[in-house]
Amino acid sequence: MKPEFIPPAPIMTDRDRPFDGRRRVVIDRVFPEIDGGRFPVKRVEGERMMVEADIFTDGADTIVAELLHRRKGEAEWSAVPMADLGNDRWTASFVVGEPGMYEYTVRAWVDHFETWRKGLQKKLDAGQDVALDLRIGATLVELGAARAADEDAGTLHHYVGLLSVGGSDAAVEAALGEELLAAMRRAPEKAMASLYEKALQLQCDRKLAGFSTWYEFFPRSWSEEPGRHGTFRDCMRLLPRIALMGFDVIYLPPIHPIGLAKRKGKNNALVAGPEDPGSCWAIGSADGGHTSVHPELGTMEEFEAFVRESEMHGISVALDIAFQCSPDHPWVQEHPQWFRWRPDGTVQFAENPPKRYEDILPIDFESADWQNLWIALRDVFLFWIGKGVTVFRVDNPHTKGFAFWEWAIGSIREQHPEAMFLAEAFTRPKLMARLAKGGYTHSYTYFTWRNTKHDLQEYLTELTQTELREYMRPNFWPNTPDILHEELQGGSREKFIIRFVLAATLSSNYGMYGPAYELCENAPYPGKEEYIDSEKYEIRQWDLDRPGNIRSEIAMVNRIRHNNPALQQTNDITFVKIDVSQGQEHDQLIGYVKCSPDGANIILTVVTLDDRNTRGGWLRFPLEKFGLPHTERFTVEDLLSGRTFEWNGEWNYIELDPHRMPAHIFRVNLPS
Numbered sequence: 034m035k036p037e038f039i040p041p042a043p044i045m046t047d048r049d050r051p052f053d054g055r056r057r058v059v060i061d062r063v064f065p066e067i068d069g070g071r072f073p074v075k076r077v078e079g080e081r082m083m084v085e086a087d088i089f090t091d092g093a094d095t096i097v098a099e100l101l102h103r104r105k106g107e108a109e110w111s112a113v114p115m116a117d118l119g120n121d122r123w124t125a126s127f128v129v130g131e132p133g134m135y136e137y138t139v140r141a142w143v144d145h146f147e148t149w150r151k152g153l154q155k156k157l158d159a160g161q162d163v164a165l166d167l168r169i170g171a172t173l174v175e176l177g178a179a180r181a182a183d184e185d186a187g188t189l190h191h192y193v194g195l196l197s198v199g200g201s202d203a204a205v206e207a208a209l210g211e212e213l214l215a216a217m218r219r220a221p222e223k224a225m226a227s228l229y230e231k232a233l234q235l236q237c238d239r240k241l242a243g244f245s246t247w248y249e250f251f252p253r254s255w256s257e258e259p260g261r262h263g264t265f266r267d268c269m270r271l272l273p274r275i276a277l278m279g280f281d282v283i284y285l286p287p288i289h290p291i292g293l294a295k296r297k298g299k300n301n302a303l304v305a306g307p308e309d310p311g312s313c314w315a316i317g318s319a320d321g322g323h324t325s326v327h328p329e330l331g332t333m334e335e336f337e338a339f340v341r342e343s344e345m346h347g348i349s350v351a352l353d354i355a356f357q358c359s360p361d362h363p364w365v366q367e368h369p370q371w372f373r374w375r376p377d378g379t380v381q382f383a384e385n386p387p388k389r390y391e392d393i394l395p396i397d398f399e400s401a402d403w404q405n406l407w408i409a410l411r412d413v414f415l416f417w418i419g420k421g422v423t424v425f426r427v428d429n430p431h432t433k434g435f436a437f438w439e440w441a442i443g444s445i446r447e448q449h450p451e452a453m454f455l456a457e458a459f460t461r462p463k464l465m466a467r468l469a470k471g472g473y474t475h476s477y478t479y480f481t482w483r484n485t486k487h488d489l490q491e492y493l494t495e496l497t498q499t500e501l502r503e504y505m506r507p508n509f510w511p512n513t514p515d516i517l518h519e520e521l522q523g524g525s526r527e528k529f530i531i532r533f534v535l536a537a538t539l540s541s542n543y544g545m546y547g548p549a550y551e552l553c554e555n556a557p558y559p560g561k562e563e564y565i566d567s568e569k570y571e572i573r574q575w576d577l578d579r580p581g582n583i584r585s586e587i588a589m590v591n592r593i594r595h596n597n598p599a600l601q602q603t604n605d606i607t608f609v610k611i612d613v614s615q616g617q618e619h620d621q622l623i624g625y626v627k628c629s630p631d632g633a634n635i636i637l638t639v640v641t642l643d644d645r646n647t648r649g650g651w652l653r654f655p656l657e658k659f660g661l662p663h664t665e666r667f668t669v670e671d672l673l674s675g676r677t678f679e680w681n682g683e684w685n686y687i688e689l690d691p692h693r694m695p696a697h698i699f700r701v702n703l704p705s
């Protein structure tokens with residue numbers, strides 16, 4: 034079988050039907066629609082999908098519009114009546130079902146009966162003669178009877194008789210009665226309905242895609258005997274601890290055999306010592322490639338047992354899939370055509386400029402054998418899905434073909450709509466966006482580098498208030514094994530809590546490189562944004578109970594996230610005004626309100642960006658957002674300290690001492 038890349042085609046549209054000039058309704062500016070319908074919007078199961086469109090016709094005829102939706106592949110549409118918002122803008126919504134692909138579009142038509150009925154009422158109000166109008170109405174009802182089901186057909190024929198008589202009071206009463214209207218609505222005249230010119234697509238992901246809490250660690254470091262390589266069995270003992278802290282995804286860096294050729298040593302040294310385990314991203318050795326496990330971690334059966342044990346703790350295991358090869362990878366011998374050979378018989382090592390990955394060979398996505406290559410790569414995911422893994426973090430996807438990802442993710446999700454893919458693409462915005470459009474469930478972001486109040490507000494506004502919100506799900510990470518941001522280099526415990534609280538409350542999906550973050554590891558490799566003595570190149574021993582750890586703070590905030598639906602979504606966020614004094618914006622205190630979709634849960638988070646000094650300011654709570662007067666009295670309960678405050682009107686004083694707790698997470702109790 035060869036992969037054939039067929040871009041998704043519109044299925045049922047006015048473009049595909051013979052032109053009929055009697056279809057008079059115009060359907061325009063349907064929202065959401067990504068790139069003219071080329072890419073799907075994303076929602077999670079159980080989420081409400083709102084759709085809007087401009088819908089109008091010439092003249093003043095009455096229009097009926099409906100939103101159509103169905104699971105991809107189904108023959109029948111479900112229809113939801115659309116409501117007129119005014120100014121010819123219409124809306125409707127539906128709740129998305131199980132994970133998979135869906136389609137939606139809009140249909141609308143002129144309702145001649147309702148147009149006639151309204152006209153009749155107006156003429157009666159103006160005292161005009163309506164005898165002829167009633168006979169016209171009889172004709173419309175007769176047409177309705179021909180369309181109607183048996184039971185309604187009888188009723189409608191009865192009305193035809195009443196209306197045909199002309200201008201009696203009984204005929205007028207019958208014409209305007211609810212029974213006739215209801216029966217006519219059950220027999221709509223859709224023959225000349227306009228269909229929006231495209232069937233748009235919706236990718237529905239499992240609930241975990243909307244709200245998830247990730248913990249990354251290197252299995253190599255978890256043996257109980259110093260110096261011995263950690264195994265999957267060793268890692269089992271971490272599970273209760275990680276679950277208790279409130280994480281539901283464990284992300285493991287690559288678990289495959291590690292090459293010997295060009296193996297890296299401690300601190301990214303180009304030559305490894307005899308005991309150095311090498312970078313786990315240097316995939317492949319005589320022990321196998323992307324579908325094998327590194328023998329020092331254990332057997333495949335032990336890995337599967339680890340996945341099962343994790344599930345028992347409510348945790349999904351995410352695997353790192355990095356499409357690159359150590360020179361020792363079996364594919365280098367078996368499929369040399371998948372690599373770009375230079376005249377001297379070598380392959381240029383991989384790079385993500387300015388980073389150099391001297392121990393790996395990139396795969397050539399322009400290989401003449403690209404179809405077999407695509408299948409082999411796609412099958413790596415399918416292999417691990419067969420082992421119980423459905424969540425993947427994909428390494429540097431922006432250095433592989435976009436068409437490949439769209440095809441591979443689409444093809445995997447056809448069989449496994451529960452599969453999730455996190456794009457590790459710290460790259461240019463348009464490339465990140467394109468990966469998300471192509472099916473990636475989650476995207477790493479620039480959060481790590483957004484540190485000031487202004488930058489955070491601007492970035493969140495871009496992610497949540499532009500079209501990006503429709504297809505790109507941010508996943509916020511304050512650190513990764515590759516990134517110890519300069520804010521955290523030598524950073525205080527308070528600073529670590531600040532960045533963590535921001536990640537966990539700004540985004541419903543967040544993660545951390547766990548052991549290093551819990552322990553506030555802050556020592557960089559000199560002159561780099563990297564950790565010194567990184568686990569990427571060596572086995573570490575972690576004492577997770579070390580004084581100064583922030584485990585209890587992490588557990589508390591995760592518990593708050595778990596108990597408050599407002600924090601389980603990202604896009605409904607409103608930044609609040611905080612002033613030092615009247616009219617002077619505070620640059621160290623940042624605050625934002627989030628609401629649950631049903632509006633019942635309101636969370637106001639306030640974080641100080643100053644990890645040293647106590648900061649106070651006047652916060653304006655946006656009561657108008659909730660339809661309340663600016664003088665309203667209400668209470669806020671700080672879920673971190675347990676204290677409740679009475680607030681009197683929209684402006685209230687707040688103060689944060691970072692040494693006690695650099696944040697408030699208030700549950701806001703407004704009068705109903």
Ligand SMILES: O=P(O)(O)O[C@H]1O[C@H](CO)[C@@H](O[C@H]2O[C@H](CO)[C@@H](O)[C@H](O)[C@H]2O)[C@H](O)[C@H]1O
Binds near residue numbers: 312355357390514
């Ligand atoms: O390029 P990124 O900064 O996005 O980092 C990701 O990909 C890197 C290449 O896979 C990976 O780098 C690590 O593995 C390399 C291959 O073994 C090695 O040469 C690098 O020194 C090492 O940092 C990085 O960890 C990953 O997150």
